[in-house]
Amino acid sequence: MSDVVEKTLTALPSLLSLDSQPGSAKLSTNSKLGNLIRGITELTSKHEEEKLIQRELLSIKEQVSSPNTTMMKELMVRTIYCEMLGYQASFSYIHAIKLAQQGNVLEKRVGYLAVSLFLDESHELLLLLVNTVLKDLQSTNLIEVCMALTVVSQMFPKDMIPAILPLVEEKLSHSKEIIRRKAVLALYKFYLIAPNQVQHIHNKFRKALCDKDPGVMSASLHIYLQLIQENPEGYKDLTVSFVTILKQVVAGKLPMDFNYHCVPAPWLQIHLLRILSLLGKNDQRYTSEIMYEILDESLRRAEMNHNITYAILYECVKCIYTIHPKSDLLEKAAKCIGNFVLSSRINLKYLGKNQKKK
Amino acid sequence: MIKFVLMVNQQGQTRLSRYYEPVELSRRAALEAAAVRCCLSRNKDQCSFVEYKDFRLVYRQYALSVFLLIFMFNIKSNFVEVLDKYFSRVIMFNLDSVHVILDEMIQNGHIVETNKSRVLAPLTAINKMVDG
Numbered sequence: 425m426s427d428v429v430e431k432t433l434t435a436l437p438s439l440l441s442l443d444s445q446p447g448s449a450k451l452s453t454n455s456k457l458g459n460l461i462r463g464i465t466e467l468t469s470k471h472e473e474e475k476l477i478q479r480e481l482l483s484i485k486e487q488v489s490s491p492n493t494t495m496m497k498e499l500m501v502r503t504i505y506c507e508m509l510g511y512q513a514s515f516s517y518i519h520a521i522k523l524a525q526q527g528n529v530l531e532k533r534v535g536y537l538a539v540s541l542f543l544d545e546s547h548e549l550l551l552l553l554v555n556t557v558l559k560d561l562q563s564t565n566l567i568e569v570c571m572a573l574t575v576v577s578q579m580f581p582k583d584m585i586p587a588i589l590p591l592v593e594e595k596l597s598h599s600k601e602i603i604r605r606k607a608v609l610a611l612y613k614f615y616l617i618a619p620n621q622v623q624h625i626h627n628k629f630r631k632a633l634c635d636k637d638p639g640v641m642s643a644s645l646h647i648y649l650q651l652i653q654e655n656p657e658g659y660k661d662l663t664v665s666f667v668t669i670l671k672q673v674v675a676g677k678l679p680m681d682f683n684y685h686c687v688p689a690p691w692l693q694i695h696l697l698r699i700l701s702l703l704g705k706n707d708q709r710y711t712s713e714i715m716y717e718i719l720d721e722s723l724r725r726a727e728m729n730h731n732i733t734y735a736i737l738y739e740c741v742k743c744i745y746t747i748h749p750k751s752d753l754l755e756k757a758a759k760c761i762g763n764f765v766l767s768s769r770i771n772l773k774y775l776g777k778n779q780k781k782k
Numbered sequence: 783m784i785k786f787v788l789m790v791n792q793q794g795q796t797r798l799s800r801y802y803e804p805v806e807l808s809r810r811a812a813l814e815a816a817a818v819r820c821c822l823s824r825n826k827d828q829c830s831f832v833e834y835k836d837f838r839l840v841y842r843q844y845a846l847s848v849f850l851l852i853f854m855f856n857i858k859s860n861f862v863e864v865l866d867k868y869f870s871r872v873i874m875f876n877l878d879s880v881h882v883i884l885d886e887m888i889q890n891g892h893i894v895e896t897n898k899s900r901v902l903a904p905l906t907a908i909n910k911m912v913d914g
Contacts, residue, residue: 457877464795465791465793465795501877501878504877504878504881505877507807508796508798508799509796509811510807510808510810510811512807528911528912529908529911529912530908530909530911530912533878533882533908534878537878537881537882537885540885541800541881544804545804567904567907567908567911570904571904574885574886574889577889577890578885578889578890602900602903602904605895609889609890609894612890613890616890639895639897639900643894646892646894681897681898681899682897684896689896690896691893691896
């Protein structure tokens with residue numbers, strides 16, 4: 425494993441602990457949740473599990489209604505666990521919203537998380553969240569802005585989009601790239617639920633595509649994938665931009681931390697390949713011609729040595745077959761499929777079979 | 783698009799679940815149980831992709847006796863690797879932090895961020911703010 429991965433993984437346990445004490449003290453802070461999980465694991469029948477959870481929910485219900493709510497965050501986490509097992513805890517929804525409104529940063533995060541897990545888009549309580557989100561979007565604390573944008577991209581009532589749209593648009597030109605990226609993803613969500621409301625900002629998407637930060641640019645690809653799926657003809661002029669971006673990625677121009685197992689930004693490559701295959705479908709020749717060189721290059725670079733390169737090869741081959749055909753590329757692609765099918769790894773055989781079917 | 787992510791232990795008990803499409807609470811347990819049964823019954827030599835009803839399941843088993851299941855509608859690539867990095871040493875009692883990490887990586891059923899440092903950044907910042 426590379427050094428960076430090793431370092432991240434060793435740092436992970438300490439990041440995940442809520443206090444700075446090592447070892448068993450970690451569990452004691454979360455002892456109630458820990459006890460609950462242990463309790464559930466030890467039980468053998470569904471009936472007993474039901475009894476235990478119902479008891480737990482009753483106790484949580486009493487505690488959330490009491491005025492002293494310092495343990496609210498911990499109660500919410502236990503409620504999340506109970507709901508995850510399938511036991512409804514609708515009494516806690518309103519408390520989750522309150523936690524997101526009033527708590528400190530960590531409590532807010534848990535509150536927002538609980539809301540995104542408990543509620544769905546059509547729930548009436550979601551309207552109560554809108555004010556909190558609006559407030560947090562205008563906060564000077566960047567972490568709160570991030571949390572608000574995350575929640576907005578997960579669920580947001582369609583009717584309240586006009587209220588929040590200008591604030592989100594404004595974030596598109598923020599100096600911090602994480603906020604720009606999350607703003608793009610929020611707009612993607614708005615496009616999915618109410619496309620007519622974001623018609624006027626398509627030029628801002630183009631700006632995001634050309635953003636100097638690769639994270640923001642790759643977030644905009646989600647929107648473009650959707651737009652191009654609906655209307656490939658309208659975006660053929662962008663083919664050159666996508667090919668240029670892919671060229672730069674494959675040539676290793678991105679910062680080192682975008683590398684994954686020595687492959688430069690594989691998910692970005694996969695995304696771009698999907699977009700290119702949509703643009704080149706049913707094409708006469710012109711658009712596809714622009715792509716041949718980069719497809720050749722990607723096929724060459726992605727050697728068969730890791731799961732993720734197989735994924736890139738898969739997408740590459742799919743793209744080659746969808747666009748206007750070129751004989752030597754087709755030959756290389758066929759060889760690739762052959763390698764998959766003949767490989768000893770069962771997953772690759774499956775991928776190869778899939779490709780042959782299509 | 784990813785429909786949901788599920789993590790279970792070897793007995794098939796759900797440790798973490800995240801749905802990217804609204805599914806009723808009552809249906810979830812049955813769906814999870816059926817999918818888990820499907821994957822648990824397969825042996826090592828079988829491929830990690832399984833067809834179940836109209837879903838395609840991708841799963842992977844870890845030494846820490848935690849399975850990882852991802853339900854996808856259209857399997858295009860193998861991205862179990864990214865979750866492998868983050869969850870191989872996860873301590874399950876920190877359910878909320880795991881969710882935060884998962885949220886940073888997958889939103890609306892699409893993978894949005896795979897850069898290690900960027901995924902962990904918000905969590906680190908929150909923890910710093912709480913401690914400092």
